[in-house]
Amino acid sequence: MSSRALSTFDGDDTATANGTQRSAMEEGMIGKGKIGCAQAIAGDENALEKLTLVTLEPEDDPKNMPLLRKWVVVLIISSAALCATCTSSIAASAESGESLDFHVSKEVTILGISLYVEGLGCGPLLLGPLSEFYGRNPVYWVSYFLFFVFSFPVAFAPNITVFLIFRFIGGFAGSAFLSVAGGSVGDLFSNESVANPMAVYTASPFLGPVVGPLFSGFINQNLNWRWTYRVQIIWAFVELVALILFIPETFVPAILKRKAQKIRKHERMEVYAPLEVQQKELLFFDRMALLLDLWNALVLGILYLAFQAFPIIFGEKHGFNVQMTGVSFLGIGIGLVIGTISQPFWNRLHQREAMKYEGNPPPELRLMMGMPGGVLVSLGLFWIAFTTFPGVPWIVPELGSVPFGLGIIYVFTATFTYLVTAYRPIAASAMAANSALRSSFAAVFPLFAGQMYNRLGTVGATALLAGLTALMAPLP
Known part of the structure; x- marks a missing residue:
């Protein structure tokens, strides 16, 4: 030695x-x-x-890994996050089949989404801090193995009780990739180079809920609803093997x-x-983090509420079948992709502004892209709200979902990058607090979506959500 x-x-x-x-x-x-x-x-x-x-010697430092290897790590943990969050929304298209097989109302089957998302919110409060005491890999391996195993009782559930219990447990087990994975990205890259990989990681857990109805809509249009979860099991197994084989310890x-x-x-x-x-510290909230977490929670809650609202807007108003209703989420996905590929522009803007601070910019500078993000979220929702009438072609509200998706990726990329840079080395705990709050909103919002849209109509309900996001847009 x-x-x-x-x-x-x-x-x-x-x-x-x-x-x-x-x-x-x-x-x-x-x-x-x-x-x-x-x-x-x-x-x-x-x-x-x-x-x-x-x-720490240079050969031990994960920041000194070859760039290609670091990006392999980022892409694998991002795809694992995509799988975990996609599993939340695939239940939306399966609700009719679950309702028939389990002899329960549609309102009960909505709990399949809410309980899973609640598990996603609760899990990081435990898994984030554990990763800072024992390392990232033990948490990844154990949590994803349990995520894979507990997917079987969901796919082969004999009754609604078993189905709902294991949806919650599965969400809890898969939640490591909503907090710990962000810490891994921060482990691998310096503050100056973290923006691009963080943008890729940020996009993955939000593309997941959009991709879910897209592919599960095709499955449920042509096969039994249980195949939705059987396909997810295969995906989870592939991710588990990749995590074990290719992900080194980075903490x-x-x-x-x-x-x-x-x-x-x-x-x-x-x-x-x-x-x-050393004495172990755990970050929960300070005022800055709390405000940003509340903002994130509202935006994610509205995204999950869309899984109940879009079937009303496009299914009932425009006559879309299950398969095409899933395709209606494509506009949000396009916005997410556009936001991700625009990251180099924000990198250049950040570098230009950082020069004013003599090479030591404050973490708050990362919130610049959140400023247009907040505006775009509100703009997209107002656009959707006032074009939901049956006489308006379906493509018009669909186009409105593009700026909504673009705003989402800007909001979350800004917040996540800020948390990772401002709260080193306990970024996973900071991300866990964010995940817990936003997932709580995401779990609750779908439960009242049907009643709200029935009472206020598609225009009033969507405009109300747009107004709430407009009130919080000045936060960054």
């Missing part, structure tokens, strides 16, 4: 191999920023006066912990990683 990989804690200073001095607090902390820094030493200070800490404190354990075991040296001796 090279001497430069170790440092010795002694009183107020840490001696390194090259003779330079660092403060013990600097050596022990794993990050700075708005959340402050973690305590380097916990417990009996006298017993830890001569504590030797293992340090630096966990890498150092395993390195220290290996040295203690094989070289009989008493060395420790900062993660083993």
